[in-house]
């Protein structure tokens with residue numbers, strides 16, 4: 001039972017299952033049945049049941065997409081995809097190629113050099129073989145062709161680019177693709193947050209460019225964000241959405257902005273986690289609060305898994321960090337906002353997370369998975385605080401949880417104001433299926449409504465008063481308006497969103 005409780009992370013149903021089995025094994029038949037009925041009744045009437053039913057319907061509702069232009073699933077026709085191509089066979093490209101092949105779609109997989117291509121070929125083949133091993137079937141290897149020549153994409157109806165997260169490189173690849181592919185081929189990017197419209201501008205047919213943002217590992221994770229730019233045609237969006245369905249993904253259509261929906265909301269959440277360390281918390285404390293809430297991993301364990309260097313390179317590219325960043329007065333500011341350089345400092349020490357065997361935690365060597373608290377990190381935090389004259393204070397579990405979650409939720413409200421997501425259900429589907437938000441808590445926007453919008457508003461105001469240099473904690477106009485309108489249920493937010501949008 002202890003193990004089930006730990007793995008359930010607050011979900012009632014797995015625990016109730018064990019209790020029902022215990023009753024069956026220890027009580028007379030009639031009493032055992034009675035106990036099971038009581039457990040079922042409790043589950044059926046629980047808030048968790050409502051949250052999970054909501055998740056089920058959010059997933060289905062995401063398929064009924066719409067764009068601000070009025071284009072929607074009802075009036076847009078997808079084009080058939082007979083052949084696809086994937087460009088860039090790193091972590092993501094390999095998983096995307098596997099997904100396509102498993103859906104029976106022939107794929108040309110392109111890398112830039114022969115050595116990298118060979119490594120990718122072996123990795124993709126191994127995943128496909130492992131997938132059919134148990135069933136005793138043959139992997140569909142005949143659907144895959146590997147190449148180092150970009151011109152080999154010419155027969156594809158749809159091309160997914162998954163090269164390094166570098167705008168200049170992606171622009172060059174899109175320009176080249178546009179000149180070698182069929183004139184009506186759909187060009188998709190797997191970027192985690194770069195401007196899809198800028199990539200579209202590098203091509204001859206910007207209306208055929210959309211984002212298809214898969215999550216790692218792409219052949220396992222259920223979520224697909226389909227990003228439409230201002231010039232993406234309804235047919236292009238419909239085609240990407242239908243392909244997502246064919247690949248067995250929960251596909252959600254969203255607008256174009258830095259980080260789209262999922263990563264845009266993750267940013268304030270990660271930033272709060274960093275600020276909490278500056279103020280006195282440890283990575284374990286913050287992670288414990290988030291894991292007890294129900295996330296499979298807290299913010300720091302997740303960063304170690306994803307690789308701290310990924311965000312660091314991005315921040316360096318934006319000019320937010322670099323040598324000398326530590327010399328500034330604390331709290332550091334970047335473009336008028338408080339900025340924590342802690343993750344950058346770890347990277348400067350070569351601590352990239354699991355891949356280097358150390359990051360926020362210590363692992364059993366590079367690639368190790370079991371995270372152990374690292375005394376080095378605690379000393380590093382103490383030195384950092386004393387160097388910058390910061391007084392460590394006790395940070396409660398409640399504060400850690402509220403600051404991380406409520407800043408993420410606040411960004412969700414801003415996304416609704418901006419019209420980047422069509423509604424709260426889309427945001428919730430993204431978080432449950434792509435970011436480990438516990439299904440028994442419905443998703444961030446559902447959770448906000450369940451906690452009470454006025455409570456979220458009050459807590460954000462409280463934390464913002466204490467940290468005026470953190471604009472992410474300033475309650476969004478939409479949240480204020482919803483509270484002023486009597487905190488209507490989620491299904492009735494649409495009207496309030498429309499009225500806030502018209503005044504912004």
Ligand SMILES: NC(=O)c1ccc[n+]([C@@H]2O[C@H](COP(=O)([O-])OP(=O)(O)OC[C@H]3O[C@@H](n4cnc5c(N)ncnc54)[C@H](O)[C@@H]3O)[C@@H](O)[C@H]2O)c1
Nearest residue numbers: 088089090091092093111112162163164165190191192216
């Ligand atoms: N890794 C993740 O968790 C993740 C999740 C979602 C999205 N993404 C995005 O997916 C994209 C790829 O990320 P990744 O983690 O797979 O990167 P990666 O570094 O593992 O792989 C990139 C691959 O692209 C190849 N490449 C570079 N230039 C090329 C060119 N001109 N032609 C052909 N191949 C070329 C490289 O050789 C490399 O194999 C990025 O835009 C990233 O932001 C990554």
